[in-house]
Amino acid sequence: MKINLGLHLGFAINRYPEPKNWARLVNQKLGINHVQFVSDLLEPSFPNKIIEKQIDEINNQANKYNIKIDHTFTSPRYNFFGHPNLEISNHWLKWFKKFIDITASLNAKGTGCLLSIFSVNDYKFRRELIETRIIKKWKELSLYAKNKKLEYLLWEPMSIKREMGETIKKTNYLNDKLNKNNKGVPINICLDVDHGDISSKNLNDHNPYKWIEFLGQKCPVLHIKQRTNNVYGHKPFTKKYNKEGIIKPKKIIKYLKYLDLDEIYLYLELSFREREPFESKVIDDLRESIEFWKKYINL
Numbered sequence: 430m431k432i433n434l435g436l437h438l439g440f441a442i443n444r445y446p447e448p449k450n451w452a453r454l455v456n457q458k459l460g461i462n463h464v465q466f467v468s469d470l471l472e473p474s475f476p477n478k479i480i481e482k483q484i485d486e487i488n489n490q491a492n493k494y495n496i497k498i499d500h501t502f503t504s505p506r507y508n509f510f511g512h513p514n515l516e517i518s519n520h521w522l523k524w525f526k527k528f529i530d531i532t533a534s535l536n537a538k539g540t541g542c543l544l545s546i547f548s549v550n551d552y553k554f555r556r557e558l559i560e561t562r563i564i565k566k567w568k569e570l571s572l573y574a575k576n577k578k579l580e581y582l583l584w585e586p587m588s589i590k591r592e593m594g595e596t597i598k599k600t601n602y603l604n605d606k607l608n609k610n611n612k613g614v615p616i617n618i619c620l621d622v623d624h625g626d627i628s629s630k631n632l633n634d635h636n637p638y639k640w641i642e643f644l645g646q647k648c649p650v651l652h653i654k655q656r657t658n659n660v661y662g663h664k665p666f667t668k669k670y671n672k673e674g675i676i677k678p679k680k681i682i683k684y685l686k687y688l689d690l691d692e693i694y695l696y697l698e699l700s701f702r703e704r705e706p707f708e709s710k711v712i713d714d715l716r717e718s719i720e721f722w723k724k725y726i727n728l
Contacts, residue, residue: 430690432682434719434726435463437652437698439504440711442469448483448490456494458712459719463497465650465696466535469504473527480527484534491535499694500583500650501532502619503542510566511545511559522566526573533577540574541583541619541650544593544603552591563593564606571613583619583650586640588626595626596634597643604647618644621652621698622676623663637676641684649690652698653681653722663700666718678725697722 436455445451451470455461471483491498503509509525512518525542532540545563547556571582584607586594594600600618607616622637633639637656641648655664655674664670666678685693697718701707 430686430688431692432685432726433463433499433692433694434461434722435465435499435694435696436461436715436719437465437502437696438467438470440699440701440715442467442504444711446470448487452487452490452494452496454712455496459715461719462495463499463694463696465694465698466498466501466532466537467504468501468528468531471531473524473531480531484531487535498535498537500696501528501535501537501540502583502585503528503540506543507546508548509542509545510563511547511551513548513551513555513559515562518562518566522569525570529570529574529577529579533579537579539579539581539583539614539617539649541585543587544584546593547591549591564603567607567616568611568613571607571611571616573613575613579614581615581617581649582613583617585619585621585652586624586644588624590626595624596629596631597640598631600644604644617650618648619650619652620644620648622681623652623654623656638680638684641681642687645685645688646690649692650694650696651681651685653695654698655718663698665699665714666697666721667714668717671721678722682725695722695726 438451441451445454455464471480509521510518529540547559551559574582586600588595594603604618620640625634625640627635653676655666655670656676657673658675699715699718701711
């Protein structure tokens with residue numbers, strides 16, 4: 430199995446929005462070549478003229494600094510196709526198609542998002558109706574992605590019922606529905622080691638390694654960050670958090686190697702509070718996290 434270590438660009442939103450700055454930083458200061466681009470760095474609702482210029486600039490800077498944009502991902506936490514208002518749900522379908530256009534222009538393999546989010550009332554009273562709408566729209570997206578020559582779409586299981594895929598069983602159920610009679614590209618899973626319903630009676634749902642064991646075969650992309658038993662929140666792999674952190678690179682890789690996959694991408698998805706001292710430590714914490722993982726992936 431080929432394991433590619435990459436960096437989710439969520440940290441760059443509003444800190445390093447210019448392609449020349451995040452590309453130079455990723456290559457020269459962080460020493461990494463694979464990235465997962467995020468929609469907040471190029472909003473699909475921008476005028477086409479702006480999008481086209483930005484795509485040219487992104488591709489030029491990526492080539493200059495030897496960076497491969499393997500995947501893209503949405504960054505907002507919206508209802509998307511699960512919005513109670515059908516017109517707004519339809520708007521998100523058009524928005525996501527434009528993001529697929531951007532993804533194809535960046536020569537990425539695929540793009541993804543959380544599946545969608547139910548409102549509180551819809552989860553109580555219209556769950557089946559809204560779920561059917563969500564699945565239908567994802568299948569439409571997958572057909573659009575096929576026409577744009579993407580290899581697959583990605584969806585990310587979350588941690589609460591309204592956000593979908595909160596348990597291993599529910600994720601399997603949803604993934605089967607997404608791909609049943611789907612005429613587009615495969616809709617694969619993007620696992621996150623910090624997700625899962627901690628109130629579940631099934632202890633496997635609390636265990637990131639069990640998610641890899643049971644669902645990793647359908648997962649070409651994994652979001653990684655440090656996690657402690659009682660604190661969630663995209664922590665870096667620094668000495669401070671690694672002391673009590675439950676995410677161990679050697680153990681993650683051990684579980685991955687049991688899978689029959691040719692290739693997988695591990696993206697460090699780290700976020701930093703807009704407070705000191707966190708803000709001033711962003712680059713140092715990213716660098717330390719990357720160097721920590723490189724020791725294991727390059728074995």
